[in-house]
Amino acid sequence: MTERTESVSTVGIIGLGLMGKPMCLNLLKSGFSVYAHNRSQGKCREVEREGAVTPGSARAMAERVEVVITMLPDTPDVERVVLGEGEVLDALRPGSVLIDMSTISPDFTRELAGRCREKDIAMLDAPVTGGDVGAINGTLSIMVGGESGVVERCRPVFDALGSTVTHVGPVGTGQVVKLANQIVGVGNLLAMSEGLLFARRAGVDPVKAHRAIEGGAAGSWLFTHRGPQILTEDWQPGFTVALQQKDVRLALEAADKCGAPLLGTHLVYSLYQALLNRDLGQDGNHALIKALEYLSGDRS
Amino acid sequence: MTERTESVSTVGIIGLGLMGKPMCLNLLKSGFSVYAHNRSQGKCREVEREGAVTPGSARAMAERVEVVITMLPDTPDVERVVLGEGEVLDALRPGSVLIDMSTISPDFTRELAGRCREKDIAMLDAPVTGGDVGAINGTLSIMVGGESGVVERCRPVFDALGSTVTHVGPVGTGQVVKLANQIVGVGNLLAMSEGLLFARRAGVDPVKAHRAIEGGAAGSWLFTHRGPQILTEDWQPGFTVALQQKDVRLALEAADKCGAPLLGTHLVYSLYQALLNRDLGQDGNHALIKALEYLSGDRS
Numbered sequence: 001m002t003e004r005t006e007s008v009s010t011v012g013i014i015g016l017g018l019m020g021k022p023m024c025l026n027l028l029k030s031g032f033s034v035y036a037h038n039r040s041q042g043k044c045r046e047v048e049r050e051g052a053v054t055p056g057s058a059r060a061m062a063e064r065v066e067v068v069i070t071m072l073p074d075t076p077d078v079e080r081v082v083l084g085e086g087e088v089l090d091a092l093r094p095g096s097v098l099i100d101m102s103t104i105s106p107d108f109t110r111e112l113a114g115r116c117r118e119k120d121i122a123m124l125d126a127p128v129t130g131g132d133v134g135a136i137n138g139t140l141s142i143m144v145g146g147e148s149g150v151v152e153r154c155r156p157v158f159d160a161l162g163s164t165v166t167h168v169g170p171v172g173t174g175q176v177v178k179l180a181n182q183i184v185g186v187g188n189l190l191a192m193s194e195g196l197l198f199a200r201r202a203g204v205d206p207v208k209a210h211r212a213i214e215g216g217a218a219g220s221w222l223f224t225h226r227g228p229q230i231l232t233e234d235w236q237p238g239f240t241v242a243l244q245q246k247d248v249r250l251a252l253e254a255a256d257k258c259g260a261p262l263l264g265t266h267l268v269y270s271l272y273q274a275l276l277n278r279d280l281g282q283d284g285n286h287a288l289i290k291a292l293e294y295l296s297g298d299r300s
Numbered sequence: 301m302t303e304r305t306e307s308v309s310t311v312g313i314i315g316l317g318l319m320g321k322p323m324c325l326n327l328l329k330s331g332f333s334v335y336a337h338n339r340s341q342g343k344c345r346e347v348e349r350e351g352a353v354t355p356g357s358a359r360a361m362a363e364r365v366e367v368v369i370t371m372l373p374d375t376p377d378v379e380r381v382v383l384g385e386g387e388v389l390d391a392l393r394p395g396s397v398l399i400d401m402s403t404i405s406p407d408f409t410r411e412l413a414g415r416c417r418e419k420d421i422a423m424l425d426a427p428v429t430g431g432d433v434g435a436i437n438g439t440l441s442i443m444v445g446g447e448s449g450v451v452e453r454c455r456p457v458f459d460a461l462g463s464t465v466t467h468v469g470p471v472g473t474g475q476v477v478k479l480a481n482q483i484v485g486v487g488n489l490l491a492m493s494e495g496l497l498f499a500r501r502a503g504v505d506p507v508k509a510h511r512a513i514e515g516g517a518a519g520s521w522l523f524t525h526r527g528p529q530i531l532t533e534d535w536q537p538g539f540t541v542a543l544q545q546k547d548v549r550l551a552l553e554a555a556d557k558c559g560a561p562l563l564g565t566h567l568v569y570s571l572y573q574a575l576l577n578r579d580l581g582q583d584g585n586h587a588l589i590k591a592l593e594y595l596s597g598d599r600s
Contacts, residue, residue, distance in 0.1 A: 166512040184495035185518035191487020199480040212466040218485035220520030261595040295561040
């Protein structure tokens with residue numbers, strides 16, 4: 001492995017969606033030379049106006065930077081851009097770093113890291129939590145897997161994007177921790193949905209129930225932040241049902257491989273499936289309660 | 301209904317267990333004349349030394365006080381003490397108040413309130429959260445169901461016992477909200493168990509996974525307070541599996557009556573059953589993860 005200790009100054013980012021675009025802007029604000037690429041060109045024009053260079057293809061971008069960040073929806077997207085038609089791996093110079101900040105398969109992540117290693121390219125998996133608000137404010141929580149030296153070299157990049165950076169182990173472990181996070185999160189959403197539905201059906205004002213429960217031992221971040229949205233039937237997404245379901249699918253696939261019996265998470269998966277069957281993929285993930293309402297007859 | 305507006309000065313408490321005894325001591329500290337009763341006499345001697353009067357029977361106690369608090373394990377215990385051999389309802393004077401602070405059936409609570417009303421006795425259901433620590437420090441969260449005037453009259457009593465008093469609706473609703481709280485709590489415990497088990501089996505240091513998840517959107521009170529106990533295999537109870545299972549049973553019974561489909565809560569009930577089958581009823585409720593470990597083969 002080529003030793004690189006100088007600090008990173010040129011960064012590329014592929015994927016200018018809800019998360020990637022504000023991350024691109026925060027890299028610019030922190031003084032990096034930023035190269036950006038996105039399939040739809042409109043987003044490229046938006047970040048160009050703020051100072052990003054958009055070479056027109058992922059390959060052309062990868063040729064010019066020390067670090068490439070991918071921020072894409074799912075495993076096949078990363079595969080296509082890095083190994084497939086995007087030709088990023090082919091274009092990256094030895095000694096450069098690929099940081100995948102998408103939420104994708106831990107197994108594919110390890111496979112991709114192996115392919116990078118063959119070309120003397122380091123890889124980190126660095127999925128995030130904190131949503132679009134965290135991306136905009138630069139307060140993402142970033143879970144990083146990879147070699148310590150590479151993590152340290154890339155720390156200025158992470159510091160531009162997030163407020164909490166946790167190095168959780170070797171490559172692939174960032175994705176594992178992110179999926180564990182999603183398992184806990186959807187379980188908390190199911191718990192909240194059942195509690196609030198029960199209170200309402202048992203004749204209690206759910207607003208009063210929410211207030212009484214929130215500050216105690218059953219409280220959670222999601223109960224505080226998504227509970228009030230449920231009470232007012234505000235289904236605006238912090239994170240959509242469609243993306244949440246994608247993450248639960250990744251978690252169940254990974255759990256299957258390591259033999260973890262995720263009874264509750266399987267249940268949540270089936271309930272989100274019910275929402276997708278009714279074209280509710282763009283609702284927020286707290287719309288999970290609607291699946292229970294179909295069962296209780298409170299929603300048709 | 302007899303109008304009573306003078307402030308309460310004499311209070312009786314029945315049940316001097318892990319919760320009832322420290323509650324009795326806090327009533328004494330707040331200056332009430334406290335009468336106490338407990339089936340086992342040892343506990344009576346302990347509170348006598350602190351200034352409580354122990355008339356020797358629930359009936360003798362109920363004859364002398366304005367307010368009787370019951371703090372007992374389950375519905376049949378309250379029934380036995382108030383309507384059965386304890387003869388509390390028979391002994392209470394018109395205009396007095398029965399406050400049941402146990403966690404019991406909402407339906408039985410309403411039935412009991414009806415029986416009280418016939419004798420011009422007011423009733424409040426006022427279950428608590430906060431555990432033995434909350435009982436000792438007088439920082440319980442109290443969910444009260446009943447008439448506003450009665451709640452106000454008893455407020456000095458509640459203020460001696462808790463830091464948060466929420467009047468959630470008519471009689472019975474305190475129990476409904478408490479059960480909703482338990483539904484959310486056990487769901488959060490299952491979510492945490494699945495997330496931590498997955499991380500460990502997928503090869504990640506669960507301590508690092510816990511640290512990375514705790515402060516984000518999947519965080520919860522139980523993740524923060526019980527997660528570290530799971531990581532160190534400390535099964536000391538904040539709340540026992542046996543009592544937790546009793547509360548989940550009450551929740552499922554009440555959900556059955558009002559038609560709330562609690563898929564996740566049913567699952568948790570079966571998993572706690574597995575722990576009871578292995579004589580783990582005195583473990584803390586976070587031992588729920590052990591049930592998943594039996595399934596994964598990580599525990600024999």
